[in-house]
Amino acid sequence: MIGELHHYGVTVSDMEESLDFYRDSLGLAVSERLSFASEEFSTFVGVEGVDVDIAFxxxxxxxxxxLEYAAPPGGDANEGVENNDVGAAHVCLEVPDIEAVHDDLNGTVEFLSPPQRLSNGAKVAYVFDPDGNVVELLEA
Incomplete structure (x- = not known):
């Protein structure tokens, strides 16, 4: 019934600032840009009067x-959220050398901590995008 994961969506406050992070800092390539201001999209997301800019x-x-919503204005879903709160979410991206990525991005990207080796052998680190959304980096 369910196929592969297609995408992980996150609402951002400033598309260009977020692209600076995801594209320029993390190295993800933009594959598509869209915008919607239609009744169908408003019905799909359950918010009236939507005007949204989207980048994949x-x-x-x-x-x-x-997703950056130009209208209507929304709140900040990250306000006061801790990683152990029900509903807290993150996306995980694989990196070849987490120490090198940390050394390269530290100071320009906010890390929760330096990379950690977990008891299962995984080397991981959490970083925050410009809106405080959590991105896990996993050495693979």
Whole structure:
């Protein structure tokens, strides 16, 4: 019934600032840009009067979808959210060398901590996009 993961979508406050992060800092390529201001899209997302700019970025076996709503204005879903809160979410992206990525991006991207080696052997780090959305980097 269910196929492969197609994309992970996240609402952002500023498309260009988010593209600076996902495209320029993390290296994801923009594969498609769309915009919708239609009754059908409003019905689809359950929000009246939608005007939205969308960018899809290639993430290997799937995509990251960035959505900036020009209208109507929304709130900040990350306000006061901790990683252990029900509903807290993150997207995980594989990197070949997490220490090198940390060294390269530290100071320009906010890391929650330096890379950590977990008891299962995985090397991981959480970073925050410009809106505070969590992105996990996993050495693969």
């Amino acid at each position: 970025l290639d993430a290997g076996g799937g995509a990251v979808e960035l």
